[in-house]
Amino acid sequence: MKIRTGIGYDVHQLKEGLPLWLGGIRIEHTHGLLGHSDADVLIHAICDALLGAAALGDIGQHFPDNDPSYKGIDSKVLLKRCGELIAEKGYHISNIDSIVCAQRPKLAPHLPLMRETLAQVLNIPVDDISIKATTTEHLGFEGREEGISAYASVIIYD
Numbered sequence: 627m628k629i630r631t632g633i634g635y636d637v638h639q640l641k642e643g644l645p646l647w648l649g650g651i652r653i654e655h656t657h658g659l660l661g662h663s664d665a666d667v668l669i670h671a672i673c674d675a676l677l678g679a680a681a682l683g684d685i686g687q688h689f690p691d692n693d694p695s696y697k698g699i700d701s702k703v704l705l706k707r708c709g710e711l712i713a714e715k716g717y718h719i720s721n722i723d724s725i726v727c728a729q730r731p732k733l734a735p736h737l738p739l740m741r742e743t744l745a746q747v748l749n750i751p752v753d754d755i756s757i758k759a760t761t762t763e764h765l766g767f768e769g770r771e772e773g774i775s776a777y778a779s780v781i782i783y784d
């Protein structure tokens with residue numbers, strides 16, 4: 627058995643009046659994330675971690691943001707595809723850990739549903755996916771509420 631690790635990082639800008647999609651669920655907020663897809667920054671970080679673990683490139687390579695077929699796409703579709711790509715290479719997901727950095731809104735109450743949602747998309751037990759949230763103490767672009775960032779780390783094995 628070979629064990630492999632991957633990391634992912636993503637950032638999207640916050641804009642007033644857009645829907646906020648995070649971890650595969652819609653969250654009520656004054657602002658939402660701007661992007662070619664639904665801009666789910668957490669899912670994008672997880673996709674990159676999965677692809678990275680299997681040395682399959684990155685999310686921009688697989689789902690180019692100038693491709694009209696991905697315009698406004700539900701990022702859960704991209705995540706499902708990334709799961710299939712690593713399965714096609716013979717890998718299984720051991721576990722996923724992740725962090726969302728956002729000053730607002732408060733994400734703690736939403737984390738259980740995000741975990742359930744993403745576990746279902748990837749067809750893994752909910753205990754194998756961890757999602758954490760932190761503010762940045764009003765520092766940096768996340769702290770100024772200009773954007774939200776996310777980090778993910780995964781372990782896969784064959």
Ligand code: MG
Pocket residue numbers: 636637638661665666667670
């Ligand atoms: Mg992105």
